[in-house]
Amino acid sequence: MLMTGEQYIESLRKMNTRVYMFGEKIDNWVDHPIIRPSINCVAITYDLAQDPEYADLMTVKSNLTGETINRFGHLHQSTDDLKNKVKMQRLCGQKTAGCFQRCVGMDAFNAMFSTTYEIDQKYGTKYHDNFVNFLKMVQEKDLVVDGAMTDPKGDRGLAPSAQKDPDVFVHIKEYREDGIVVSGAKTHQTGSINSHWHIVMPTQAMREEDKDFAVAFALPTDAEGLYMVYGRQSCDTRKMEEGADIDLGNAKFGGQEALVVFDDVFIPNEYIFLKGEYDFAGMLVERFAGYHRQSYGGCKVGVGDVLIGAAALAAEYNGAQKASHIKDKLIEMTHLNETLYCCGIACSAEGQATAAGNYQIDLLLANVCKQNITRFPYEIVRLAEDIAGGLMVTMPSETDFKSDMKVGKNGETIGEICNKFFAGSPACTTEERQRIMRLIENMCLGASAVGYRTESMHGAGSPQAQRIMIQRQGNIEGKKALAKAIAGIK
Amino acid sequence: MKCGVKFCGGCNPRYQRGDAYRQIKDELDDIDFDYAQEDVPYDQLLVIGGCPACCASHEQYTAENEVIKMWDESHIESVKDELLKRNSNKGE
Numbered sequence: 001m002l003m004t005g006e007q008y009i010e011s012l013r014k015m016n017t018r019v020y021m022f023g024e025k026i027d028n029w030v031d032h033p034i035i036r037p038s039i040n041c042v043a044i045t046y047d048l049a050q051d052p053e054y055a056d057l058m059t060v061k062s063n064l065t066g067e068t069i070n071r072f073g074h075l076h077q078s079t080d081d082l083k084n085k086v087k088m089q090r091l092c093g094q095k096t097a098g099c100f101q102r103c104v105g106m107d108a109f110n111a112m113f114s115t116t117y118e119i120d121q122k123y124g125t126k127y128h129d130n131f132v133n134f135l136k137m138v139q140e141k142d143l144v145v146d147g148a149m150t151d152p153k154g155d156r157g158l159a160p161s162a163q164k165d166p167d168v169f170v171h172i173k174e175y176r177e178d179g180i181v182v183s184g185a186k187t188h189q190t191g192s193i194n195s196h197w198h199i200v201m202p203t204q205a206m207r208e209e210d211k212d213f214a215v216a217f218a219l220p221t222d223a224e225g226l227y228m229v230y231g232r233q234s235c236d237t238r239k240m241e242e243g244a245d246i247d248l249g250n251a252k253f254g255g256q257e258a259l260v261v262f263d264d265v266f267i268p269n270e271y272i273f274l275k276g277e278y279d280f281a282g283m284l285v286e287r288f289a290g291y292h293r294q295s296y297g298g299c300k301v302g303v304g305d306v307l308i309g310a311a312a313l314a315a316e317y318n319g320a321q322k323a324s325h326i327k328d329k330l331i332e333m334t335h336l337n338e339t340l341y342c343c344g345i346a347c348s349a350e351g352q353a354t355a356a357g358n359y360q361i362d363l364l365l366a367n368v369c370k371q372n373i374t375r376f377p378y379e380i381v382r383l384a385e386d387i388a389g390g391l392m393v394t395m396p397s398e399t400d401f402k403s404d405m406k407v408g409k410n411g412e413t414i415g416e417i418c419n420k421f422f423a424g425s426p427a428c429t430t431e432e433r434q435r436i437m438r439l440i441e442n443m444c445l446g447a448s449a450v451g452y453r454t455e456s457m458h459g460a461g462s463p464q465a466q467r468i469m470i471q472r473q474g475n476i477e478g479k480k481a482l483a484k485a486i487a488g489i490k
Numbered sequence: 491m492k493c494g495v496k497f498c499g500g501c502n503p504r505y506q507r508g509d510a511y512r513q514i515k516d517e518l519d520d521i522d523f524d525y526a527q528e529d530v531p532y533d534q535l536l537v538i539g540g541c542p543a544c545c546a547s548h549e550q551y552t553a554e555n556e557v558i559k560m561w562d563e564s565h566i567e568s569v570k571d572e573l574l575k576r577n578s579n580k581g582e
Contacts, residue, residue: 057500
């Protein structure tokens with residue numbers, strides 16, 4: 001059953017998810033003006049799946065049930081599936097200009113499917129069956145699942161088991177016959193609050209002494225003992241202003257991050273996917289990170305498309321669109337953005353089947369993709385700010401533009417003064433110029449910059465994590481052999 | 491003539507695919523257009539792509555005639571002509 005966006009939003013209302021923000025419990029978090037744009041972002045992944053113009057990317061036949069499902073719940077069955085994932089993410093980025101949050105679950109599904117298969121092969125456990133049953137339920141109900149990986153980590157110089165406070169890594173606190181009790185937290189969780197379920201994974205490779213920390217499981221977002229503290233974003237309280245619209249830049253869509261706390265949460269056996277098999281923690285992390293590094297070659301490109309369009313409009317509204325340096329900057333932005341897309345497609349095209357049968361990306365190329373993502377959006381933002389001009393951060397508020405307070409000697413109002421001095425090319429109204437400047441502000445340094453800039457840097461792993469993988473996968477010995485052969489060295 | 495229509499997924503279309511479809515549909519009232527479904531047999535299948543890759547999947551649908559594909563605004567007229575031709579052939 002494919003849900004509509006509206007049905008998804010209604011389904012959230014039925015959950016007893018515990019959300020805290022600004023020191024208070026938020027009971028109606030679904031309609032909260034700071035939170036709602038991030039819910040709208042996920043809702044679009046449902047609405048696009050219902051639209052014949054987008055269904056070819058947004059939906060797919062499940063290999064588990066044979067039914068048509070949302071691609072966000074799919075196990076990739078080919079390199080075409082991997083490429084279509086990236087294309088779908090570009091589409092969703094274009095439609096929201098923000099983080100639509102549903103990728104982490106999809107990437108967790110694919111990493112968990114292949115890893116649980118291999119754990120069972122070695123240890124005779126039943127994690128793969130547990131996971132497949134869970135995923136069938138997710139596909140049938142068309143649910144959103146958050147993939148939770150990043151632990152707070154405490155002292156980065158110490159292993160999980162050596163930390164003064166064990167809660168800085170999610171761990172098994174109690175072993176019971178019917179399940180486990182877990183404690184700890186996950187940080188920076190994108191799309192956590194508005195997910196129906198969570199899949200929780202370890203954050204790094206583990207050693208034997210850390211086996212209580214080598215744990216993966218699924219749980220409903222409103223499970224007893226689970227709660228979230230909402231993360232702040234730049235300019236977030238603009239959304240609380242009465243009648244806020246233009247000053248938001250992107251009034252409908254946005255991202256969401258939270259601290260997710262596991263306060264002694266019971267996990268029944270059927271939802272456990274890893275319990276102490278510490279030698280597989282690294283494999284799970286590496287696979288999830290690989291898929292998620294591929295994801296950025298789609299989603300950030302879609303957001304980049306919007307920012308390039310906004311910069312081009314700003315140039316037109318400023319009357320500067322014919323200047324050769326403006327044209328060249330737009331070319332450079334496009335070149336950078338499409339290079340990122342090339343990386344996303346390339347690591348997909350070079351994908352291969354896992355032992356479990358689903359497809360995974362080429363890890364070297366996926367890490368190269370994400371390494372570029374840590375850089376190019378920053379340059380695209382720099383060029384957008386260059387083209388837009390200082391007005392994107394110095395313009396008076398929407399309220400000033402609408403103010404009828406008389407301030408001029410001839411009775412001019414604040415609104416008239418603002419409209420007089422901020423008028424640009426006759427190709428646009430002053431309000432249109434305001435809107436495009438605020439959109440650029442929103443994406444470059446406002447609420448959506450969380451997703452487009454800092455998430456590009458640290459999401460799916462910080463730059464050094466990719467460099468370690470590039471070193472491992474880069475085949476330097478093979479390259480040395482090539483050089484020796486050409487140089488005549490035996 | 492019954493024509494099933496399939497869009498590509500629209501990851502980065504170079505023109506408004508929906509507008510192109512409406513333009514074709516509105517001018518060819520004799521043809522019965524519908525979004526393609528797997529369990530429905532069609533006389534004709536029209537695939538509307540957004541770029542030259544024209545990557546929409548369509549093997550899952552059944553149509554009597556060879557599929558017609560378009561991936562550019564400039565194809566609208568030739569697609570209309572071809573559909574008209576095939577529609578009149580069907581009537582003969």
